[in-house]
Amino acid sequence: DGGITQSPKYLFRKEGQNVTLSCEQNLNHDAMYWYRQDPGQGLRLIYYSQIVNDFQKGDIAEGYSVSREKKESFPLTVTSAQKNPTAFYLCASSTGDYNEQFFGPGTRLTVL
Amino acid sequence: GQNIDQPTEMTATEGAIVQINCTYQTSGFNGLFWYQQHAGEAPTFLSYNVLDGLEEKGRFSSFLSRSKGYSYLLLKELQMKDSASYLCAVMDSNYQLIWGAGTKLIIKP
Numbered sequence: 001d002g003g004i005t006q007s008p009k010y011l012f013r014k015e016g017q018n019v020t021l022s023c024e025q026n027l028n029h030d031a032m033y034w035y036r037q038d039p040g041q042g043l044r045l046i047y048y049s050q051i052v053n054d055f056q057k058g059d060i061a062e063g064y065s066v067s068r069e070k071k072e073s074f075p076l077t078v079t080s081a082q083k084n085p086t087a088f089y090l091c092a093s094s095t096g097d098y099n100e101q102f103f104g105p106g107t108r109l110t111v112l
Numbered sequence: 113g114q115n116i117d118q119p120t121e122m123t124a125t126e127g128a129i130v131q132i133n134c135t136y137q138t139s140g141f142n143g144l145f146w147y148q149q150h151a152g153e154a155p156t157f158l159s160y161n162v163l164d165g166l167e168e169k170g171r172f173s174s175f176l177s178r179s180k181g182y183s184y185l186l187l188k189e190l191q192m193k194d195s196a197s198y199l200c201a202v203m204d205s206n207y208q209l210i211w212g213a214g215t216k217l218i219i220k221p
Contacts, residue, residue: 041213042211043199044211100157102157104154105153106153106154
């Protein structure tokens with residue numbers, strides 16, 4: 001079955017540590033996205049990539065980094081520079097600009 | 113600035129009809145999406161409107177008025193499994209999705 005996988009579902013880290021969230025898709029989608037979801041707020045775009053080896057900052061990129069070395073994979077690193085990293089992180093992909101985005105199950109990151 | 117407004121929470125009765133409204137002010141418009149999100153899970157796509165009018169898909173319908181910057185999602189014959197958050201998102205002139213905070217829908221027996 002085609003879909004998007006994110007791992008792990010729950011992640012705990014100590015303050016000051018970098019952590020990488022995995023996102024893999026086998027839908028053959030060109031575009032991939034990372035969002036952050038906080039209670040009472042809409043999804044906020046962190047980074048997006050429309051093709052391999054290229055990505056752009058979203059609205060809240062500070063303290064995060066990404067890579068897109070393969071079409072299927074778009075990992076997100078939450079660095080120690082991110083002031084408030086505890087959140088629910090969602091990865092999504094789509095075939096193109098006009099099309100709906102398909103979401104992975106999300107990773108809930110808690111920084112202690 | 114860009115803004116999407118939708119009610120924070122709504123309550124409805126099983127078997128009834130509910131309408132969830134969404135108003136938007138964005139830089140450009142390339143369509144409006146509705147997603148359903150159960151607690152702790154991923155959003156799933158419900159509908160897409162780019163032209164004015166009503167799109168019907170089973171128990172769910174979505175309406176758009178571009179001149180008023182307004183959309184609604186209509187859910188008929190409510191079932192307990194429809195208890196979820198409903199997210200409205202507008203694609204702006206840069207083809208980025210601007211998301212509302214979501215409407216939590218509570219269904220009572």
